[in-house]
Amino acid sequence: MLSDLKSIAVKATPIALDIYDQTDPTTLLPFVAVVVRDPSLAEEVNLEWAAVFPELRKWVGDRVAQQGFAGKLKIRPELFEVTLDFDSIDIERGTALLQATEKATRIGRAFAVGKVLLAYRVLRENQLTYDGQDFFDDAHQHPDGSLASNLVSVVRADSAAPDVIEVREELSAAVDRLMANSILRDELVRSEEVRKGLVVFVRSQKVWSAYEKLRTEKSFGADPNLWQGAFELVRDFKPKAGTENTVDIVLATPNGPRPAIFVVSREPQGLKFDQSKEFASRYIPFGMDAMYGVTPAFWQTAVRVQPT
Amino acid sequence: MNVYKIRVTGAVLETSNATRRVNVDGQVLTFGTVPVYIRAAALPPEIADDPCLRIEEVQSAPPGVEVTKLKAERVQDPEADVAAEPVDKLKAERVQEPEAIVASAASSAPASSGKRRC
Numbered sequence: 001m002l003s004d005l006k007s008i009a010v011k012a013t014p015i016a017l018d019i020y021d022q023t024d025p026t027t028l029l030p031f032v033a034v035v036v037r038d039p040s041l042a043e044e045v046n047l048e049w050a051a052v053f054p055e056l057r058k059w060v061g062d063r064v065a066q067q068g069f070a071g072k073l074k075i076r077p078e079l080f081e082v083t084l085d086f087d088s089i090d091i092e093r094g095t096a097l098l099q100a101t102e103k104a105t106r107i108g109r110a111f112a113v114g115k116v117l118l119a120y121r122v123l124r125e126n127q128l129t130y131d132g133q134d135f136f137d138d139a140h141q142h143p144d145g146s147l148a149s150n151l152v153s154v155v156r157a158d159s160a161a162p163d164v165i166e167v168r169e170e171l172s173a174a175v176d177r178l179m180a181n182s183i184l185r186d187e188l189v190r191s192e193e194v195r196k197g198l199v200v201f202v203r204s205q206k207v208w209s210a211y212e213k214l215r216t217e218k219s220f221g222a223d224p225n226l227w228q229g230a231f232e233l234v235r236d237f238k239p240k241a242g243t244e245n246t247v248d249i250v251l252a253t254p255n256g257p258r259p260a261i262f263v264v265s266r267e268p269q270g271l272k273f274d275q276s277k278e279f280a281s282r283y284i285p286f287g288m289d290a291m292y293g294v295t296p297a298f299w300q301t302a303v304r305v306q307p308t
Numbered sequence: 309m310n311v312y313k314i315r316v317t318g319a320v321l322e323t324s325n326a327t328r329r330v331n332v333d334g335q336v337l338t339f340g341t342v343p344v345y346i347r348a349a350a351l352p353p354e355i356a357d358d359p360c361l362r363i364e365e366v367q368s369a370p371p372g373v374e375v376t377k378l379k380a381e382r383v384q385d386p387e388a389d390v391a392a393e394p395v396d397k398l399k400a401e402r403v404q405e406p407e408a409i410v411a412s413a414a415s416s417a418p419a420s421s422g423k424r425r426c
Contacts, residue, residue: 071324128360128426132320132328139329139336147329147336 005273005284008096012104013270016288019108020268025116031199031232031252033119033261034297038077045264045293047073051130053184053258069143069184070130075264075293080118082110083287086273100286104271107288111268115292122261122296123201123248124240126304129296135260136248136304143184150303152177159245159307161206164213164220167247171200171214171227174249174303181300182251182258197252198231203239207247247305260302266291311375312351313343313364319426320360328361330354337376345369348378360426 020026029035038045051068084103090096121127126134133140138149154170156162162170179194202208214227232252239246250260267290274285316339320328327340332354337344339361346355355361369375 073324074322125425128319128323130324132316132323132325132360134360139331141325141329149331 004091004096005275008091008100009271009273009286011097012100015101016104016108016111016271017268019105020111023109023112026112028199028232028234029116029119029263031197032123032250032259033263033294034259035263035265037267038264039266041266043076045075045077047075047262047264047295050262050297070298073130073262073295073297075262075295077264077266077291077293079289079291080111080114081287081289082107082114083274083285085283086286088282088284100271103286107271111288111290115263115265118292118294119261119263120201120236122294123250123302124236124243126240127296129299131299133299135296135299135302137299140181140299148181148300150177150181150299152303152305154305154307156307160204162210162307164210164217167207167210167214168227170247170305170307171198171231171249174247174305177303178249178251178301181303184258184300194251195230199234199250199252200231201234201236201248201250203236203246204244207245208233208235211247245307249303249305251301258298258301260297260299262295262297264291264293309347309349311366311368312346312348313366313369314339314346314355315343315362316340317360317362317426328358330358330361332378345373345375346378347375352378358426 034050036045036047048068048071050073051070052066053069054066057064084107086096086103087099090099122135126136129135129137129140131141136151138151140148140150142148152170152173154166154173156166175191175194175198179189179191182194183189200211202211211233214225215231215233216228217225218228219225231249268288271286271288274287277284316326316328320326320339321341327338329336329338332352337346337355345366350356351363356363
C-alpha cells in the first residue's frame with residue numbers, strides 16, 4: 001500500500017501544481033505584488049535591496065554605494081497547508097487515481113486562492129508599512145521628508161451608490177495622486193506610465209456596477225469613454241467592516257521595481273500522504289504545504305478612494 | 309484637562325522607521341519609543357482610536373518634559389493662556405460637550421476601539 005500511495009501522489013502532483021500556477025487568482029498576483037522565490041529555510045528574509053532606487057550623482061572622487069530609503073524590509077515566512085481526507089477504499093477498488101485527481105485539483109485551487117488572499121490582506125486590513133503608517137494613510141513621508149497621503153477623499157451624492165460620472169472623476173483624482181506619490185526622487189513622470197496597468201478593487205455591488213460601466217461602455221452620450229478597458233476591476237466580497245464603499249487603486253507594475261506588496265514564497269513541492277496515519281483509519285490525510293511571507297511594500301503605488 | 313502619555317506599540321517598533329505620525333486637523337504629531345505627553349480634555353479620535361498607539365492617562369508629565377496641548381476649536385480654557393509649560397497648539401476636530409468631556413475623562417484609558425488591530 002505504501003508504494004501505491006507514493007505512486008498516486010506522484011501522478012497527482014502535476015495536476016495540483018498546474019492548477020496552482022495557472023488558475024485565475026494567481027495570475028492577478030503579479031499586478032499587485034512581487035513574488036520572491038526563496039528556497040532557503042531562513043526564518044527571516046531581508047529585502048533591503050528592494051528599497052534602493054538609485055539616483056544619478058556627480059562623481060566626487062570615490063564610489064559610495066546607495067542605500068535603500070525604506071531601511072530593511074523584513075519578511076517572516078510561515079507554513080501553510082491544505083489537507084483533505086483520502087478514502088483508502090478507492091485503492092482496493094482501483095479508483096484511487098480518480099479521487100486523487102479530483103482532490104489535487106481542489107488543493108491546487110485552494111493554494112492559488114489562498115496565496116492571493118494573503119497578499120490582498122495588506123489592502124483589506126490596511127496593514128502597517130515600513131514607515132510605521134497604515135498602508136493607506138494621510139501621514140506618509142517621502143524620502144526627502146515631505147508628507148504625503150494615499151487617501152483620496154471624494155464627494156458622492158450617495159456614498160454607497162456612485163454614478164459613472166462620479167467614478168470617472170474619482171479615478172482621475174486617484175491617477176493624479178498616484179503620479180504625485182510615485183515620484184521618489186526628482187524625476188519626470190509620463191501620464192501613460194501611470195495610466196497603464198491600473199487594478200481597481202471594489203467592495204460592494206453598487207460601486208462595482210458603476211466602475212464596471214466605466215470599464216466597459218464605449219461612450220457616454222457624445223463623449224467617448226477614455227477609460228474603456230483601461231483598468232482591471234476586482235471585487236472583494238468580504239470587505240472589512242466600514243470599507244464597503246471605498247475603492248483601492250493599485251498601480252500595477254508587473255516588471256517594475258516598486259510593488260505595493262512583497263511576497264516571499266517557498267513553493268509547494270508536491271502532494272503527500274501522511275503515511276503515519278496509513279493504518280489508523282480508512283481515511284489518510286492527503287495534501288500539500290508551502291511557506292509564504294507577505295509584507296506591505298510601497299504605499300506610493302496605491303491609493304484608497306474614500307467617499308464622503 | 310487630562311495629561312496623556314503616548315508611545316507606539318511593538319508592531320510599529322518593528323517597522324524601519326519605528327515611529328508613527330498622526331494627522332490631527334492638518335498638524336502631524338510623531339510618536340515613537342520616547343513618550344509624548346499631551347494635555348487635552350479628550351483625545352481626538354485620530355489618536356484615541358489608533359491601535360498602534362499605547363495611551364496612558366497620567367497625573368502629570370515629568371519635570372522638564374514638553375507637553376503638547378490639544379485644544380478644542382471653540383471652547384476656550386482661560387488657564388491655557390497662563391500655562392507654564394511650553395506647548396504646541398493644536399485644534400481638536402469638534403467642540404466637546406461638557407458631559408462628553410466628563411464621560412470620556414471617566415473612561416479615559418486607552419481609547420482603542422478594539423475593532424482595528426495594529
